[in-house]
Amino acid sequence: MRHGNPRSTAAIGGRPIHPMLVPIPIVCFVGTWVTDVVYWRTATIMWADMSAWLLTIGLVVSILVVLAGLIDFLGDPRIRALRSAWIHGFGNAIVIVLSIVNAFVHSRDAYTSVVPTGLILSSIVVIILLVTGWNGWTMVYRHGVGVRPEDAP
Amino acid sequence: MNALCKGLCGAVALGLTACSGPKPIDPHRQVGPHPFLPDIHQYLMPPMNVPKISPWGRAKPTVAPGLQIQALATGLKNPRSLYVLPNGDVLVAETDGPKAPVNRPKEIIMNLVEKQAHSATKAGNRILLIRMGPDGRAAAPPTVFIDHLHSPFGMVLVGSDFYVADTDAVLKFPYQTGQTSITAPGWKLTDLPGGPIDHHWTKSLTASPDGTKLYVGVGSNSNITENGLPAEFERACVWEIDRATGAHRLYATGLRNPNGLQFEPTTHVLWAVVNERDELGPDLVPDYMTSVKDGAFYGWPYSYYGQHLDPRVMPQRPDLVAKAIAPDYALSSHVAPLGMVFNTGANLPAAYRGGAFVGEHGSWDRSVLNGYKVVYIPFTDGRPSGTPQDVVTGFLENEEKVHGRPVGLALDATGGLLIADDVGNTVWRVTAASAAK
Numbered sequence: 183m184r185h186g187n188p189r190s191t192a193a194i195g196g197r198p199i200h201p202m203l204v205p206i207p208i209v210c211f212v213g214t215w216v217t218d219v220v221y222w223r224t225a226t227i228m229w230a231d232m233s234a235w236l237l238t239i240g241l242v243v244s245i246l247v248v249l250a251g252l253i254d255f256l257g258d259p260r261i262r263a264l265r266s267a268w269i270h271g272f273g274n275a276i277v278i279v280l281s282i283v284n285a286f287v288h289s290r291d292a293y294t295s296v297v298p299t300g301l302i303l304s305s306i307v308v309i310i311l312l313v314t315g316w317n318g319w320t321m322v323y324r325h326g327v328g329v330r331p332e333d334a335p
Numbered sequence: 336m337n338a339l340c341k342g343l344c345g346a347v348a349l350g351l352t353a354c355s356g357p358k359p360i361d362p363h364r365q366v367g368p369h370p371f372l373p374d375i376h377q378y379l380m381p382p383m384n385v386p387k388i389s390p391w392g393r394a395k396p397t398v399a400p401g402l403q404i405q406a407l408a409t410g411l412k413n414p415r416s417l418y419v420l421p422n423g424d425v426l427v428a429e430t431d432g433p434k435a436p437v438n439r440p441k442e443i444i445m446n447l448v449e450k451q452a453h454s455a456t457k458a459g460n461r462i463l464l465i466r467m468g469p470d471g472r473a474a475a476p477p478t479v480f481i482d483h484l485h486s487p488f489g490m491v492l493v494g495s496d497f498y499v500a501d502t503d504a505v506l507k508f509p510y511q512t513g514q515t516s517i518t519a520p521g522w523k524l525t526d527l528p529g530g531p532i533d534h535h536w537t538k539s540l541t542a543s544p545d546g547t548k549l550y551v552g553v554g555s556n557s558n559i560t561e562n563g564l565p566a567e568f569e570r571a572c573v574w575e576i577d578r579a580t581g582a583h584r585l586y587a588t589g590l591r592n593p594n595g596l597q598f599e600p601t602t603h604v605l606w607a608v609v610n611e612r613d614e615l616g617p618d619l620v621p622d623y624m625t626s627v628k629d630g631a632f633y634g635w636p637y638s639y640y641g642q643h644l645d646p647r648v649m650p651q652r653p654d655l656v657a658k659a660i661a662p663d664y665a666l667s668s669h670v671a672p673l674g675m676v677f678n679t680g681a682n683l684p685a686a687y688r689g690g691a692f693v694g695e696h697g698s699w700d701r702s703v704l705n706g707y708k709v710v711y712i713p714f715t716d717g718r719p720s721g722t723p724q725d726v727v728t729g730f731l732e733n734e735e736k737v738h739g740r741p742v743g744l745a746l747d748a749t750g751g752l753l754i755a756d757d758v759g760n761t762v763w764r765v766t767a768a769s770a771a772k
Contacts (some may be wrong), residue, residue: 225649225650226563227560227561227562227563228563230561231438231439234439234440234441235439235440238440283379285440286379286380287379289380289439289440289441290377290378290614290647291557291558291559291560291561291614291647292557292559292560292561292647292648292649293646293647293648293649294377294646294647295561295647297649
């Protein structure tokens, strides 16, 4: 029988990889929403270009984030037993699919690369990120996923 | 979880295919003065359909009955435009666009596609001279006429002044009849809009019939303002340059990428072929040829064919859209006309007298290829009459394989039609079947 907190399998020296990398796509996707809003208000093309780069970088780093997350999810049944882990995983899968579609929308030229479809997609993504983020924090701060127990040797 | 992943990937793939656009229509519905204009379709992923380059080998383009074709020069480095000097010498600009910057992730992919569509040979960035023999063949291999140019395209001789339109300037060189090379440095008459972004870089050039003015086609700096409106300053228009002073004014505007500038020989009206915008569907927007009216606005970027609004341009300009006029004659969508010449010669059969030949470089963003040929548009009283006729085809072997792509056209001293082929790296010469050996 296992003791202590649910363990992170994809870890370096006991430090889980998933939370190391996950801020990058989160910042990129929230940043996409910000630059989309600024482009919508100003029609200054630099902001739309920014959105396209942020989306692309966010998606590329997401590959590693998803891999690390999936390894953790499959590596310990106690993680799979958490409702918050399922919400976190499903929600972020939707985030990635929407962001892939959004990257194609952002590959259009000029105004309709953002308004309205791109802006709607990046807004939905930010809302989902709030839910999946909340559930991620639940996993770590309430269930101690990947956290070394205080009584560990 | 794996199944979920597969399901999601499948859904994305399905979504992308579903969004790859409507089926292309018959291009014949989009030629002439009143082309059929379908609804706008904005892609999620635009089709990028570029046939693979396969060298000509012993093959040649196919010509219409009554004509024959020969290679005038082969093994060139991206021959794109042609000019014939009064003594019959043929000039060939070997040229390439400046390196395209990457402002968006999309452009990394676009640059790769672009590369695939063009010859791998690096352009000479120079002008070659071919001396014609009496048999209509080159008397000798091409020699260098002017070297060290910067993406040259347009050429015109006025008196003893030879003008070259580099991508960023009009240069003047002294020329004497019979001269085979110019080593004197070019004198800059006028700067033209060039880099660092230089999206449509080919600067077409011609002179007014009285020789006092030069006309330069200056293409837009984007497909549809995606590089910002400031990058379009004095672009997408035809410049009129005063030969004496170098001063310029915008002769006509709203022409996305005007090329093949020519004066119609009977009415002395300026004409151009224009490449219209991409990514609104396989059948929008038809490229066209048009007379270029002094002071007219032809729509780009705000609208096309008069008042058809382009939703991708912000801020919009209803004041300009209201002024926009429709062009004279559509050539169908994405054919990419880059060369035009009025047939004033007597070599070709009578059916080809008085009208215009147009070189269609060919589509890259249409699921069924369009263009890749030279067509003839008959003219009556200085206006197009009738439908375009295929004159030179066979540049495509099939939908997947291309031997060459026609760009610039010219008439040689005997009235033969010259075609610059920038993928086959050849200059072709078309003559009447009976006239030449």
